[in-house]
Amino acid sequence: MAGCGNSVARVTIIRRLGLDFAYTFLGLPLAVLSFSLLVTLFTASIGTAVIFVGIPLLALTLLLACGFADLERLRLQRLTGRSAPRPRYVGASEGAGWFRRITAPIRQGQSWLDLLYAVVNLPIAIITFVLPITWWAMALGGLTYWFWGRFIPYGDSHDIVTQTIMGADTDYNRTLFHTIIGLLAFLTIYPVQRGSAALQATFAQTLLIRLAVVQNRTNPPRGALTEPTAATQAKVYEHN
Template sequence: MSTTTTSTTDAAPRRRGYGSLWAAVPREFGFLILTMPIAIIGLVIISTVFFTGLGLVAIVVGIFLMVASFYIARGFGTLELVRLRWAGRPEIRRPVWERVDSAQGFWRAVFGPFIDGHYWLYLLHSLVVNPIVSIVSWSLTVAWTATALAGVTGWIWQPFIPNDERTFWLNQWLLERFLPDAAPIDPVFGERVLEVLIGVIFLLTLPLVFRGLTLMHDAIARGMLGAWRSEALEREVAELAASRGAAVQAEDASLRRLERDIHDGPQQRLVRLQMDLATIERRLEHDPDSAKALVGEARDQAREALDELRALSRGFAPPLLQDRGLASALESLAARSPVPVEFENRLATDASLPAAIERNAYFIAAELLTNAAKHAGASAIRLRVASRDTGASGHWLDLWVTDNGHGGASPRPGHGLAGLEERVHGLRGLIVVDSPAGGPTVIGAHVPYVPVAASAT
């Protein structure tokens, strides 16, 4: 069986050297040289709209102009984040603009930017911070680039420029000040050599300057234009609440299904068994032959009720799961399947699965094997369980069930796979279904977990 490995972490960044700085120079130069024009355009447009709206705030149109300035500032701030990403900087997580309560009326949506701190930070960035910083970075970019290029190429084009009236030579002034006893040299030749040295120094430091200026813009953008940590925590709480709700719904559906199965199956057989025993008791003395026949029927009823209870008990975690762990419980589950199951255990010896994860994994595997045996028309099933450590994304438990049936399985509402999907999502995991018509069917459930040893520390 082929398995799918999902890479959740990027490769560790390699150590960057001086050559890699030069490789990034074209993109960083493009970013820096366009910074001031974009900042000035944004300053002119946003200041015009915002302060016009502020002057007309007494009437309704002023409010709409101020709101428009907020959205324009948001657009220029987003453009800055996109440009930084294009310049090779790591992506900055953007704020979540669409709020859950943003669709609760027209005026609430209009006044939303006034109470959202991100809009004010974007406005401050466009009106004050970015214009000032961009002037500094743009000036340094132009000056450093011009000095480097002029220095290393000046000896080519400067001979064509008349300098008869020139009275000050920088190389002579430096020699007279620091080396007064040095032999005199031709001032024109000395000036050319000095300019080349200066140009080489500026050229060698050019990628360092570009990287520093780009990092300055990146730091400012992360502080003013990026999402806040509190928003990430808020979103995490919302996801946990949704996951808990999905888990409760899945468990409630499982309990209702179990109650219905017990009512329709073993309970009816036990009621009939009770009635048969009462009849046997009445006929035992007067009609022993008929009572003997009823005893055989009662025995059949008891056996069938016991078989149904055993089948239903597969929905409960067996004692073997608590005593010997998930691998042994799944191996026993595979052995009891009416369809031959090949079990493959790839659990790490130090997996240390929490009890809740083991219990849910057992339920998921039992449901998948039952579906494959009842609905897939399969003659062979393969069950595979594995654990993996993805590093930054934590530990994951993988369950794969493959059958050679007729395929066509999908998590449609009201079907077993839909309930499984809710259960897996309740565990903050994901389920993958690959079941083309004609088979085979491959279903994978992937559940994150925290090892017991790690959670206890």
Template sequence: MATAYGPDTRNHHRTGAGSGDHPQAPRTRHLFPAVLRAPLEARTYRELAYLLLSLPISVVLFSFAITMTSLGLGMLITFLGIPVLAAGLVMCRGFGAMERGRARGLLKLDVADPEPLRGRTGGLMSWVGAVLKSGASWRHLLYAVLHLPWALFAFVVALTFWSYGWAAFTYPLWHWVFPAYVGIDGIQLYGDRTHQVYLDSPFELAVTGGVGLALVLVTPWIIRGLASVDRLMVAGLLGPSRLATRVSELESDRGVVVDTAAADLRRIERDLHDGAQARLVALAMGLGLAKEKLTDDPEAAARMVDEAHGEVKVALQELRDLARGIHPAVLTDRGLDAALSAIASRCTVPVNVSVDLTSRPAQAIEGIAYFTVSELLQNVSKHSHATRASIDVWRTADRLMLQVTDNGRGGADIASGSGLAGLTERLDAVDGVLVVGSPAGGPTTVTAELPWRG
């Protein structure tokens, strides 16, 4: 259903239907198409350098890995085989760190370091056991073995296409070298005792240059395809495992949840101490004075009781506001539609609310969605200078989607350290996503994606 609040409200349609509607940065316009730019782009030469360097590095890495592994396995009959094998795995991890750095510099691929080795006791045997039990160590060894044949193939293909392409493309400029210094008419395509074919006529020079141009234009895409395989190998074999990455994310999210809960408790304690508690203390003192004046000055006592009655009303309102800030009763009783309508009615600008849900998500997700929209509406009221806003809520598969849009001045940025950064951390703690599209001059569209978990 859709509900409008405030004067001069208008109907606004939802601008997106899922997480794919994230705002995109404007693309840079180029004078020439990509196929013409690619042969001269820095990316092409970075990736070519990566492929050419891979072969000698892989030869050394393969030789070392096979030697150490064979030596360690051959010596397993004695105790020395185990530390030798562990030392080989550690050296492979060292090579892996170098490969991650090379991929970061030449392929612009940022791969996180794998999970560190953790021995139980800190001794030598504990360290050896941690090396041998680490899946990352064995993945580094697998990379050392598998990368050599691929590096050889990529080296030959990349160097052949690049060198032949540029040589043929520029051949009309340097074909004079052959008759001047070699004593033949040009590049020989065919020759026997009775017949020879050379590329020396203007037509043949033009055809050779055209073939070379085609190779020059296609070579960058071949190089990128070869480099993409290297990207997959580095990311898949030299980075942290998915399980380790997930554990790290969960540890970080747990810290965010604990910090958020502690901050909420401090806020509640501060509000109680500075608000309702202070008023109740003043109320108790006022009633005590009224009790003393009740027999001597009944009129003054009546005035003091009347003031105390007003203080009670204010204290009750503060307690209601505090309870609403902890978890609003309307959210528990009637769901997101009614709860969001309630906070929209308190916003300083007209807000159109559209909630398209046939069922309710998990209570924790519902609470996060409510406080996310509440925080975003506070930003609209305080910072946006908007004249209208809209709230859209819908479900896409197993995700709850929220979108808050306003026609304000824009310029909102998560990186600026504002409340949006805190919202991002809170949503990350439950595998949610917050995307902000706020160009200068507006409008601002904030899309939040939460797991349903109904």
């Protein structure tokens, strides 16, 4: 039973690492794409607002930001295994004119949060991408240095870092030094990868999901079941 439990724990850790790595690895190209597209469109819409063209262009920009936000909510759901509720975007009222309909996204607070997320998320995505990749490179490169290190043509030059830390720049010391670095990186890669994914996910949840949570608490969707309050439970108990 103990062996089975350890095997399940290892599978869970490996699966967790895989989900976290996929989340942070794909996060950077998505952040670059959304940032470059939305910032360009937003800048163009502001510059052309005086000739009216910028107003529908701004609405289109916010609609695209909403699309990227929906994609991020799907990624969060995959990462956490829990639902990532979508805020309710209120459209134009029935019978509203064409101008009011096409500019509905501009009056949505969540649409602006979606756009803000796309802009601010880029530096966070860079950090959460580079840090785990660096750790994985140190772990894999250090632990396999004994194989590929022999092919590096050092010649008469010396590895100053190895010579300073190990006392002498020899093949054995270089292999030992890089192996130690790789082992330390391997032992700490789980918290580094977990922390990177948690940082990016927390930021996404704050801007893209928190409003939905507030909406569901204050105005739950029609037909949704709500938990009974303590007062209600007390009344039912007294009645019984």
